[in-house]
Amino acid sequence: MDEQEFAAAHPQWEHHIEYIEARRTKMPQMQEFLARYYPGQKVPIYAVQAILPRINQLGEQGWELVQIVPVEPGENGDIRTGGERIYWSNTYLCAFKRLKRSAEL
Numbered sequence: 001m002d003e004q005e006f007a008a009a010h011p012q013w014e015h016h017i018e019y020i021e022a023r024r025t026k027m028p029q030m031q032e033f034l035a036r037y038y039p040g041q042k043v044p045i046y047a048v049q050a051i052l053p054r055i056n057q058l059g060e061q062g063w064e065l066v067q068i069v070p071v072e073p074g075e076n077g078d079i080r081t082g083g084e085r086i087y088w089s090n091t092y093l094c095a096f097k098r099l100k101r102s103a104e105l
Helices: 003-009 028-035 049-058
Strands: 015-023 064-071 090-101
Touching: 015 049, 028 049, 049 064, 049 090
Parallel strands: none
Antiparallel strands: 015 090, 064 090
């Protein structure tokens, strides 16, 4: 199998990771968006649905969400993912992938 055949049979991926914080904002658009998930109820301040606009924005750029994990980011770039201590988090580490656009990326 030559290089072109290999490349055609094995797509190349690029990846993106970021923290996305779930937090209800006072922006009217966010209030209206979240109210759809909580009809007739008060929207929780940390409603997980608050991350959907960012995830959808990345989806429009071709990124596919492949992993989401609630985390507690540390000051040194480290993250707590659980363990023996139970904690609450509204921050999610999200991993995305999309087909690589060119070999130069």
